[in-house]
Amino acid sequence: MSSGQILIPAGELLGWYRTAQRDLPWRAPDVTAWQILVSEFMLQQTPVSRVEPIWRDWIARWPTPSATAAAGAADVLRAWGKLGYPRRAKRLHECAEVIATEHDDEVPRDVETLLTLPGIGAYTARAVACFAYQQDVPVVDTNVRRVVARAVRGVADTPARTRDLDDVAALLPKDGTAHVFSAALMELGAIVCTARTPKCGICPLTTCAWRSAGHPEMSTPTRPVQKYAGTDRQVRGRLLDVLRGSVSPVTRAQLDVAWLTDPAQRDRALDSLLVDGLVEQTADDRYALAGEGERTD
DNA sequence: GACGCGTGGTA
């Protein structure tokens, strides 16, 4: 994409965002950069509705990086509950430790430094810079990618590409409102220009290349949806669920009953949890969530 | 760049 042409009118988008934005708890004025960062970790591949209650409890319990770092890893994994992808919880804990010890308990402001932190990638680094520190950096998540694909390129969606960042950067207004523009773009994708049944009837954009083209279907295939039932991921989930539910270490037999259909797969899943540092083996040959017994709060 | 990584709501 080239051009200095304005392809998404900022006025239309920002006007809509002012009245239509959701009242999400991490958007409240007194929320800190760390607390916004926590929301971003939780929102990585998990819907807002499931994150909200967990985030509220989490922030009340561990409001700062140092408070989070002081908690035991097992307590963090339990508080994460069933949000999914528990490696995120572990990385959030590690991220808290780094910020507490190496950044004076302050979330770094610049994208370069944010990118060095555990669990923070291209999206989250810029989301924190944008939403917590009002920086005019391009923020590209699945919503932004889809809105740009449709409104600008006239296609239903596009697979993730590294050059998405440059494409979106070219669309940002240069008058200092880019951070709001980015938030609005994401919000539009989240509640109007949705993946499955877009609400074109209430879209604030008066011009849209996708609409003009007659809402064509996807031409370039995206990644196929992953299977879950019967996969190692499901087995890991079952094993972890057993461990989250037990304050004391469990025996191998207690884990074995969590997945009876394929013992070899069960062993592989347990091994991968040990490798990932989510589970530990105790001296008496039992199993527990990693960091069980470190606890502080 | 492709793949593996949880979980549950919705159509």
Place this chain on the structure above:
DNA sequence: TTACCAAGCGT
């Protein structure tokens, strides 16, 4: 019911 999908990251 099955299949899709939800503010990605690390390898």
